[in-house]
Amino acid sequence: xxxxxxxxxxxxxxRSGRPDIRKARAILRRxxxxxxxxxxxxxxxxxxxxxxxxxxxxxxxxxxxxRS
Amino acid sequence: MRYVLDTNVxxxxxxxAPPVKTEDLLALxxxxxxxxxxxxxxxILTEVRRNLTPEALRRCWELLRALAVVPVEDWQIPFxxxxxxxxxxxxxxxxxxxxxxxxxxxxxxxxxxxxxMDRSLLPFRVVRxxxxxxxxxxxx
Numbered sequence: 001x002x003x004x005x006x007x008x009x010x011x012x013x014x015r016s017g018r019p020d021i022r023k024a025r026a027i028l029r030r031x032x033x034x035x036x037x038x039x040x041x042x043x044x045x046x047x048x049x050x051x052x053x054x055x056x057x058x059x060x061x062x063x064x065x066x067r068s
Numbered sequence: 069m070r071y072v073l074d075t076n077v078x079x080x081x082x083x084x085a086p087p088v089k090t091e092d093l094l095a096l097x098x099x100x101x102x103x104x105x106x107x108x109x110x111x112i113l114t115e116v117r118r119n120l121t122p123e124a125l126r127r128c129w130e131l132l133r134a135l136a137v138v139p140v141e142d143w144q145i146p147f148x149x150x151x152x153x154x155x156x157x158x159x160x161x162x163x164x165x166x167x168x169x170x171x172x173x174x175x176x177x178x179x180x181x182x183x184x185m186d187r188s189l190l191p192f193r194v195v196r197x198x199x200x201x202x203x204x205x206x207x208x
Contacts, residue, residue, distance in 0.1 A: 012144075014070075014172060015136045019101035024134040028094055030127060037083030037124040045080060048119075049180045052076040055115045056161035064160075 069207065070105045072169045073097075074179035075115040077197060082128045083120050093197055094131070096204040101135050104207055107172040108132065109140040111164055145171045156189060166190065176200060 040048065073081070081094050097106060117125055132139075145167050153163035162183055169177045169192050176193050177184060178200045185194060195203065 012140075012172060013138050014105060014107050014140065016138050017136045019098075019135040021098060021101060024098040024101065024131055027127060027131045027134055028098060031082060031094065031124075031131070034123060034127065035084070037121050039119070039121050040079070040083040043084070045084075045180055048079050048084065049076045049182075051119060052074075052079055052115060053181065053183075055118045056075065057159065059111075059114060059118075060160045 069103065069176075069203075070107055070172060070174040071176040071178055071200070072107045072109075072165070072172065072174045073112075074165060074177060074181060074184075075112050075119070076180050077178050078112065078116045078128060079119045080180070080197070082116075082124050092201055093204075096201060098131075098135070100204050100207050104204065106132075106135060106137055107140065107168070107174050108137055109145075109165070109168045110142050111161075111168065113139055140168055140172060158183065176203065 043051070077093070097104075116128060120128065142164070145164070149167040149171055150160075150163050153166040154160065158166060162181070165177070166184070170190075174192055176195055177190075178195055178197060180196055184190075
């Protein structure tokens with residue numbers, strides 16, 4: 001194997017096979033039964049977006065703290 | 069067609085209840101799964117994990133498994149790609165999601181995060197949930 005070939009990144013794999021649609025539909029029904037997640041009850045879209053932004057910032061602060 | 073769902077979309081889709089209408093989104097994600105590929109990354113799943121209860125997270129993971137989604141690991145994405153997105157002013161975490169979306173050659177990043185909006189230089193479309201529902205319905 002040539003050096004260039006050996007250093008090629010692995011091919012992008014984003015799926016492990018064909019989606020199992022029937023199984024996914026059954027899971028969807030279970031998801032509907034458990035709505036809403038108690039942690040999110042009463043929260044608006046804006047609340048949830050803000051919450052996710054805070055989490056992202058927190059994770060990056062933790063990452064940077066580990067690197068420094 | 070390929071797309072990335074941002075963390076806020078996962079949390080809305082798996083955890084919210086009316087009046088936040090996201091039931092249609094998950095149903096369409098499932099029905100179009102053969103020709104519309106959902107892409108996700110470890111970064112996004114880590115954030116989702118911190119915002120959903122363990123039960124909701126388990127359902128989310130089960131659905132991803134049923135759809136045969138393989139999360140992209142952080143280390144797979146070239147560092148330079150993330151840095152590229154810092155320059156137009158994206159925060160580090162958002163830049164990482166933009167880098168994932170480009171690297172996975174996704175056509176859409178679906179998010180309700182306004183920090184991604186109005187950035188014309190991105191090589192993919194940034195759309196909100198409502199707009200993406202239209203895209204998925206047109207694929208029918």
